[in-house]
Amino acid sequence: MLSSAAAWCDAGPVASDWYRGFNNQARLTAGQASRDGQTAIYAGVDLSMPGGWKTYWRSPGDAGGVPPDFDWNGSENLASATVLYPAPHRIHDKAGDVVGYKNAVLFPVLITPKDPGKPVTLHGKLEYGVCKDICIPAEAELQLVIPPDVGASAELTDVLARVPGQHVRAGIDPSLATWHLDRSSGKPKLVLDVASAALESADAFVEAPGGVYVPLPKRTADRSGKAVFEVDLTDGVDIKDLKGKPLTVTVIDAKGQSETTITLE
Structure with missing residues (x-):
């Protein structure tokens, strides 16, 4: 109609x-x-x-x-x-x-x-x-x-103003501070450190191109001004399908949001 x-x-x-x-x-x-x-x-x-x-x-x-x-x-x-x-x-x-x-x-x-x-x-x-x-x-x-x-x-x-973007407003938007691929346990996982002024409400999401499934990140720790999230890259996804492709990391909290592109090598 x-x-x-x-x-x-x-x-x-x-x-x-x-x-x-x-x-x-x-x-x-x-x-x-x-x-x-x-x-x-x-x-x-x-x-x-x-x-x-x-x-x-x-x-x-x-x-x-x-x-x-x-x-x-x-x-x-x-x-x-x-x-x-x-x-x-x-x-x-x-x-x-x-x-x-x-x-x-x-x-x-x-x-x-x-x-x-x-x-x-x-x-x-x-x-x-x-x-x-x-x-x-x-x-x-x-x-x-x-x-x-x-x-x-x-x-x-x-x-x-609530659409995540590459531009981070200082003191407002959370941001992806650092990230790395951790293979130490034998199971690869993507580790994300999210810097936030509203730490309790910080969250993160990861997307791959072409509709490739990526599990939701799990919050595993809090540090000074940062929340740590981990993505299990053995849970319904093959890391080979993600390597070399741009992954979109969206981070949010109660004050703002931002978006970053990373590539797993």
């Missing part, structure tokens, strides 16, 4: 109607927003769920799950749409740990028009999972007309 564009005015951001599914609702928003001092047009995929329900990050975690999928085919005057992911959280589930968002999430989408002087008609087909005790596949089809002079969106600027 297609949710059409709502009325818009030049002075502010725009939004589609809500598409209402089973225990979730979704819509598109759009506006001018800023990240790292750069202003551009962003859309937002806005998902809302009842209390206690959750949806997944791009890497759902050890207990399985459905990562969101975004299809922008059918859009007009769209050169590219790049989905960004706000910092997720580790969620303890009956089946194990998953990574995602509880109750609501807004995924920002960087919009590049083919012709910046004309409106973009953004047509999105979305597939995602919503879960409480069981996981339910969900989908929505949404459409929004984004005028070239669309107004500023404080909501999108706010969520962009």
